[in-house]
Amino acid sequence: MISHRAWSERLVLIAPYAWLAVLFLAPFAIVIKISLSQSALALPPYTPVFDWRAGPDAWIAGVREFSFAAYASLAEDALYLDSYLSSLRLAATATVLTLLVAYPMAYAMARAPARWRPVLVTLAIAPFWTSFLIRVYAWIAILKDEGLLNHALIALGLIAEPLHVFGTDWAVQIGIVYSYLPFMLLPLYNAIARQDASLVEAAADLGAGPVAQFWKITFPLSLGGVLAGALLVFIPAVGEFVIPDLLGGSDTLMIGHTMWTEFFDNRDWPTASAATVVLLALLLPPLALYDRSRRRATEQPT
Amino acid sequence: MSSSDPLIRVDSVRKRFGGVTAVDDLSLDIGHGEFFALLGPSGCGKTTLMRMIAGFETPDEGRILLDGEDIAATPPHRRPVNMMFQSYALFPHMNVERNIAFGLERERMPRADIAARVDEMLRLTQLEPLRRRRPDQLSGGQRQRVALARALAKRPRLLLLDEPLAALDRKLREETQFELMEIRRGLGMSFMLVTHDQNEAMAMADRIAVMREGRIEQMGPAREVYRMPATRWAAGFIGEINLFEAIALRDASAGQACDMRLRDAPEAAPISLTCDAPLRAGQEVAVAVRPENLALRRGAPGAACLRGDVVELAFRGDTTLARVRLPSGFVARANAPGAGGESLTRGEAVCLSFDVAAARVLAS
Numbered sequence: 175m176i177s178h179r180a181w182s183e184r185l186v187l188i189a190p191y192a193w194l195a196v197l198f199l200a201p202f203a204i205v206i207k208i209s210l211s212q213s214a215l216a217l218p219p220y221t222p223v224f225d226w227r228a229g230p231d232a233w234i235a236g237v238r239e240f241s242f243a244a245y246a247s248l249a250e251d252a253l254y255l256d257s258y259l260s261s262l263r264l265a266a267t268a269t270v271l272t273l274l275v276a277y278p279m280a281y282a283m284a285r286a287p288a289r290w291r292p293v294l295v296t297l298a299i300a301p302f303w304t305s306f307l308i309r310v311y312a313w314i315a316i317l318k319d320e321g322l323l324n325h326a327l328i329a330l331g332l333i334a335e336p337l338h339v340f341g342t343d344w345a346v347q348i349g350i351v352y353s354y355l356p357f358m359l360l361p362l363y364n365a366i367a368r369q370d371a372s373l374v375e376a377a378a379d380l381g382a383g384p385v386a387q388f389w390k391i392t393f394p395l396s397l398g399g400v401l402a403g404a405l406l407v408f409i410p411a412v413g414e415f416v417i418p419d420l421l422g423g424s425d426t427l428m429i430g431h432t433m434w435t436e437f438f439d440n441r442d443w444p445t446a447s448a449a450t451v452v453l454l455a456l457l458l459p460p461l462a463l464y465d466r467s468r469r470r471a472t473e474q475p476t
Numbered sequence: 477m478s479s480s481d482p483l484i485r486v487d488s489v490r491k492r493f494g495g496v497t498a499v500d501d502l503s504l505d506i507g508h509g510e511f512f513a514l515l516g517p518s519g520c521g522k523t524t525l526m527r528m529i530a531g532f533e534t535p536d537e538g539r540i541l542l543d544g545e546d547i548a549a550t551p552p553h554r555r556p557v558n559m560m561f562q563s564y565a566l567f568p569h570m571n572v573e574r575n576i577a578f579g580l581e582r583e584r585m586p587r588a589d590i591a592a593r594v595d596e597m598l599r600l601t602q603l604e605p606l607r608r609r610r611p612d613q614l615s616g617g618q619r620q621r622v623a624l625a626r627a628l629a630k631r632p633r634l635l636l637l638d639e640p641l642a643a644l645d646r647k648l649r650e651e652t653q654f655e656l657m658e659i660r661r662g663l664g665m666s667f668m669l670v671t672h673d674q675n676e677a678m679a680m681a682d683r684i685a686v687m688r689e690g691r692i693e694q695m696g697p698a699r700e701v702y703r704m705p706a707t708r709w710a711a712g713f714i715g716e717i718n719l720f721e722a723i724a725l726r727d728a729s730a731g732q733a734c735d736m737r738l739r740d741a742p743e744a745a746p747i748s749l750t751c752d753a754p755l756r757a758g759q760e761v762a763v764a765v766r767p768e769n770l771a772l773r774r775g776a777p778g779a780a781c782l783r784g785d786v787v788e789l790a791f792r793g794d795t796t797l798a799r800v801r802l803p804s805g806f807v808a809r810a811n812a813p814g815a816g817g818e819s820l821t822r823g824e825a826v827c828l829s830f831d832v833a834a835a836r837v838l839a840s
Contacts (some may be wrong), residue, residue: 380579
């Protein structure tokens with residue numbers, strides 16, 4: 175016999191899976207289905223189209239029409255390979271830059287007096303209160319040739335000619351570092367703040383100077399936060415669309431933008447869907463890595 | 477440095493945190509090879525004093541000398557002093573061996589010497605089979621040993637022990653006390669123990685400083701502090717003690733015998749006790765007697781004794797603790813040897829007496 179309590183517990187367990195099934199697995203199944211279809215001048219722009227009233231014979235005939243032609247076209251066109259590689263490279267560089275910016279900030283936050291820490295955490299996530307799009311637009315005004323940055327640098331006499339940042343990969347990386355900084359900052363902050371303060375004292379007591387205290391104790395113990403933050407930045411950055419679209423130039427190649435072109439300009443839904451499926455496959459290893467590190471972190475008794 | 481310098485001299489040190497004075501004009505010496513204990517309730521400043529010696533806090537006033545030299549400007553990582561933390565503070569990402577080797581590696585000791593020293597420490601603390609374990613795979617007692625081995629590995633001039641046994645259960649605590657004493661005898665270095673547990677301080681230390689509100693209330697050899705408490709507060713903090721109210725019958729200077737009458741024995745003959753401080757006739761004092769020095773007999777009228785009624789009896793195996801209410805309302809505690817206590821019953825009239833040699837006059 176199953177008690178009421180057991181039923182409610184089951185419901186709680188089922189809820190997240192139901193959410194995933196309805197809002198991720200089902201749409202993703204449709205994407206896979208479209209990636210196996212052929213482009214067509216129709217509405218929707220691909221065949222076969224399944225009609226649920228047509229009956230099993232028509233469905234089987236439809237399934238027979240599936241092909242990997244869209245995947246083959248991905249392999250044939252160098253644009254896709256270049257887009258993937260360029261996205262991975264841009265995202266990886268931006269992740270490293272974000273880490274370099276965020277670590278000192280997180281360290282300062284974690285070492286700040288206890289009563290200041292909640293305020294600092296709030297300030298770190300405060301940018302989220304304004305629209306992401308508006309914040310990225312603001313960077314156009316900062317980075318463009320006659321923008322704030324160049325005005326300031328010329329006024330200070332540091333440069334004579336405007337720096338050409340807007341419309342380059344550098345602008346995209348600045349945009350990613352800025353936009354994703356909180357995702358790096360918070361895991362790092364947690365990883366540093368929860369360290370027992372007496373560990374650093376013990377290291378000092380045993381003869382470790384400030385540099386050794388950091389590299390032998392604080393940093394190794396924050397590696398979980400480094401990995402979590404890096405993946406939280408890297409994974410969405412690979413598929414980023416808005417930032418390269420607004421801040422990047424015509425030669426900025428990212429898979430998000432290539433997909434968009436395929437979808438809306440070329441109306442080639444199967445190829446765009448295939449590109450999506452491949453992107454997900456590319457991101458599975460880092461996702462699995464993140465999951466494993468989190469599992470290891472929760473297993474460790476404190 | 478001269479050979480007569482103590483290992484550590486704390487000279488008129490003062491430390492404030494905000495408006496609170498944690499350590500107040502405190503001076504003490506720790507000798508070479510001495511086992512010194514700082515004993516006091518939480519918040520008395522003992523931990524602050526220890527952290528100043530380790531270098532984690534800086535005195536606001538006063539000096540701390542090591543071998544006669546001021547170490548104010550020396551950061552913790554350059555002091556020949558190591559500390560065993562109350563939380564143990566073991567490095568969670570390193571195994572037992574690496575934890576112990578950490579301090580030696582910072583000294584850039586040759587690798588072979590490090591390995592030899594680590595082996596020696598593992599043997600000393602009986603941790604050899606656990607050398608590759610991580611701290612989270614160890615029991616509380618094992619972690620305590622690792623913390624001790626790590627702090628001892630560098631052969632510090634002075635080892636600071638911050639409540640080293642607080643996290644252990646009672647049986648393990650006793651065993652560890654003896655081990656600590658044995659280890660120190662073997663290595664011959666100075667230990668400074670910080671504790672709120674008087675038994676721990678008594679059992680291990682050569683000399684004890686009893687701290688209260690940032691000052692030293694009493695300092696001396698462990699036995700003396702127990703047998704001859706200097707103030708009412710020190711007497712009450714260390715072990716159980718009865719404080720009988722008494723009145724001095726005539727003036728007396730320090731070191732002289734002084735007659736006094738106990739408030740709870742008005743008809744008995746005055747007792748004569750030696751006092752440390754000068755007394756005036758009529759001054760109120762306390763006569764301190766440990767429960768084990770209080771003899772308890774069935775009501776013997778006429779005898780020079782404190783008469784009272786037994787209000788409670790607690791059998792403790794080797795002894796029976798009796799709580800006896802005196803006429804003034806004061807409840808005295810007496811430890812009757814097992815056999816003596818058995819025949820007593822609650823409500824019975826008894827007579828308490830003590831040898832004047834085991835009593836102490838406390839003017840403050």
